[in-house]
Amino acid sequence: MPTIKDVAREAGVSIATVSYVLNDKTQAISAETRARVWAAAEKIGYRANVTARSLRSSQSRLLGYAWHEIAPEQSNTVLDRFSYALARAAEAAGYYMLTFTAPEDDPIPVYEELIRTGRVDGFIVGSTVRDDPRIRFLIEQKFPFVSFGRANETWDFLWIDTDGEQGVGAAVDYLVGLGHKRIAMAAWPEASLTGSFRVAGYFAGLKRAGIDLNPAFFIRGENDEVAGHDACAAWLDLPPKERPTAVIAISDVVAIGVMYEAERRGLTVGKDLSLIGFDDAPMAAYLRPALTTLRQPIAEIGAALVTMLDEAIKGNQPPQRHVLMPPKLVLRYSCGVAPKS
Amino acid sequence: MPTIKDVAREAGVSIATVSYVLNDKTQAISAETRARVWAAAEKIGYRANVTARSLRSSQSRLLGYAWHEIAPEQSNTVLDRFSYALARAAEAAGYYMLTFTAPEDDPIPVYEELIRTGRVDGFIVGSTVRDDPRIRFLIEQKFPFVSFGRANETWDFLWIDTDGEQGVGAAVDYLVGLGHKRIAMAAWPEASLTGSFRVAGYFAGLKRAGIDLNPAFFIRGENDEVAGHDACAAWLDLPPKERPTAVIAISDVVAIGVMYEAERRGLTVGKDLSLIGFDDAPMAAYLRPALTTLRQPIAEIGAALVTMLDEAIKGNQPPQRHVLMPPKLVLRYSCGVAPKS
DNA sequence: CTGTTAGCGCTTTCAC
DNA sequence: GTGAAAGCGCTAACAG
Numbered sequence: 001m002p003t004i005k006d007v008a009r010e011a012g013v014s015i016a017t018v019s020y021v022l023n024d025k026t027q028a029i030s031a032e033t034r035a036r037v038w039a040a041a042e043k044i045g046y047r048a049n050v051t052a053r054s055l056r057s058s059q060s061r062l063l064g065y066a067w068h069e070i071a072p073e074q075s076n077t078v079l080d081r082f083s084y085a086l087a088r089a090a091e092a093a094g095y096y097m098l099t100f101t102a103p104e105d106d107p108i109p110v111y112e113e114l115i116r117t118g119r120v121d122g123f124i125v126g127s128t129v130r131d132d133p134r135i136r137f138l139i140e141q142k143f144p145f146v147s148f149g150r151a152n153e154t155w156d157f158l159w160i161d162t163d164g165e166q167g168v169g170a171a172v173d174y175l176v177g178l179g180h181k182r183i184a185m186a187a188w189p190e191a192s193l194t195g196s197f198r199v200a201g202y203f204a205g206l207k208r209a210g211i212d213l214n215p216a217f218f219i220r221g222e223n224d225e226v227a228g229h230d231a232c233a234a235w236l237d238l239p240p241k242e243r244p245t246a247v248i249a250i251s252d253v254v255a256i257g258v259m260y261e262a263e264r265r266g267l268t269v270g271k272d273l274s275l276i277g278f279d280d281a282p283m284a285a286y287l288r289p290a291l292t293t294l295r296q297p298i299a300e301i302g303a304a305l306v307t308m309l310d311e312a313i314k315g316n317q318p319p320q321r322h323v324l325m326p327p328k329l330v331l332r333y334s335c336g337v338a339p340k341s
Numbered sequence: 342m343p344t345i346k347d348v349a350r351e352a353g354v355s356i357a358t359v360s361y362v363l364n365d366k367t368q369a370i371s372a373e374t375r376a377r378v379w380a381a382a383e384k385i386g387y388r389a390n391v392t393a394r395s396l397r398s399s400q401s402r403l404l405g406y407a408w409h410e411i412a413p414e415q416s417n418t419v420l421d422r423f424s425y426a427l428a429r430a431a432e433a434a435g436y437y438m439l440t441f442t443a444p445e446d447d448p449i450p451v452y453e454e455l456i457r458t459g460r461v462d463g464f465i466v467g468s469t470v471r472d473d474p475r476i477r478f479l480i481e482q483k484f485p486f487v488s489f490g491r492a493n494e495t496w497d498f499l500w501i502d503t504d505g506e507q508g509v510g511a512a513v514d515y516l517v518g519l520g521h522k523r524i525a526m527a528a529w530p531e532a533s534l535t536g537s538f539r540v541a542g543y544f545a546g547l548k549r550a551g552i553d554l555n556p557a558f559f560i561r562g563e564n565d566e567v568a569g570h571d572a573c574a575a576w577l578d579l580p581p582k583e584r585p586t587a588v589i590a591i592s593d594v595v596a597i598g599v600m601y602e603a604e605r606r607g608l609t610v611g612k613d614l615s616l617i618g619f620d621d622a623p624m625a626a627y628l629r630p631a632l633t634t635l636r637q638p639i640a641e642i643g644a645a646l647v648t649m650l651d652e653a654i655k656g657n658q659p660p661q662r663h664v665l666m667p668p669k670l671v672l673r674y675s676c677g678v679a680p681k682s
Numbered sequence: 683c684t685g686t687t688a689g690c691g692c693t694t695t696c697a698c
Numbered sequence: 699g700t701g702a703a704a705g706c707g708c709t710a711a712c713a714g
Contacts, residue, residue, distance in 0.1 A: 052691030393707030
């Protein structure tokens, strides 16, 4: 690989001059010299060695993102889209993504190692939980990072999140507009922070419509098909007149459980029961009926996170310290209405 | 961040000694000094700066992996599992993964840039196609890389691939064992190299069972649901006695199309028609009936690729220059047989 | 057994 | 306008 010395020799100038020209530094260099340097660099195919540049500038131009353990069963439904968006945005901002893995139960040492060795300039933290230890650690270290997801109302840090409350609220509004009055929700455990926002949207939506919450219509469970099954079974055990006519599932996976249980009992989803999921997981479009669901603006979030992090790394104050992005209600067939296309 | 100088000062030795001790170099250092250095390093929390080390050793300890554009519709079904496996294996071997994006139509410049700037020590190339230009380029550059997938029989490079031929062959054997004689296949276009191996397995399997190929039972199409629909429709248009009783789809997505078309026509998959897919995509388990499919040993492949690449980077000859890994037939309900466990 | 020293390739201050 | 030289933090050849 040619180095800056080779270019200097080729152009008949000093390496300092080469550096000035190629980095377009505000240093008075004659147009003639500039041209010679560029020509020489081009000729021998010179590209600056990033390691040397990193050492000099103490910047790795690498952004860290942790790839979480994927349970053999449920491959995460949106992580790949998110990673892709991150990589794209990072490259546009002059970084590359360093993806690493960290054990769920003790992630801190890995983050610490990456910081101490100077591997990365900042982190993008995803899949946050309430009081997320990674976030606590990074705040404490004063190391640049941004988070996809909230963690604790009293902590001050940069984050972007999907507005689950707004999204589920819009889903309720949509169902109410379709004439539904008995709307149920299959939610996550109370411990889930992300879940709590979505649930708040459910409550708020009902209130807006003047519908009193029927406690039987609100059931919590894990993020799996079984939880959907169980919730749906409980609702269908109710006398016909008291059953919900529409269900909002807190995720597509849960929605699938609801759907199969309803069909197992002879109901037709989209006709006898309307159903809305959350995530727009790849399988949502493949279900029959195709699932109406709330799609998170993953690509936009990824891009915005990188921009935010870039500012933080530069020591600037981003225009907004956190932003809530509304999900989009993707209309398909599980509410009995054909999408407009 | 403390540097090697700080450790040297703290321990009262030279920086060279610190380097020797911490890197466990075969340099005679007294046990007493070793202990002092370790203690000093521990005390001030020293971790070697990787950039400086990289510059010195001209090794980035970074492995590049391209994240391909993901169509909004079909999020790739196994890529996230693969990336995770790669990251895990890389870390175990002392690397981190640098994930980047490259335009499908002109990926070379990105690879070139990464090489020229010294960003990565090697590449893992995935989603290969016949005569893959990236592979041609990397061979020509003599830059270390390994490939998940084959590209051209006459090129010599390191690769690991799923043995699609063996897998589909095993699927045919399984169906034959179940008593099927009229076994159809929904394949990809002839241009697909990966597809050609799977197809070869179909032909070989039939031959083993002494079944003559019925040309009507072999239909090619794209990798989407529509292709499955179309193939299935063509088969169901045949007189009942001439229809296939079992179908092997070249991917789970195609299998879904077959399944829906069959059910739309009133057939029950798993009873009237047996169906096997390929990939074990996340949605395969969620279909009703859950899809019997061939699961690629993604995690093993990722780990083996990294090991292979590590050898190549070190300039060693890996024990095997290419390996074929058999997929596993995951028994579910789409062939009318309940899985054992 | 331990220390001195020469770089790795680059950026940037300071001279000229 | 341009160049000499220091130095980012580390490794390793060589001296002592």
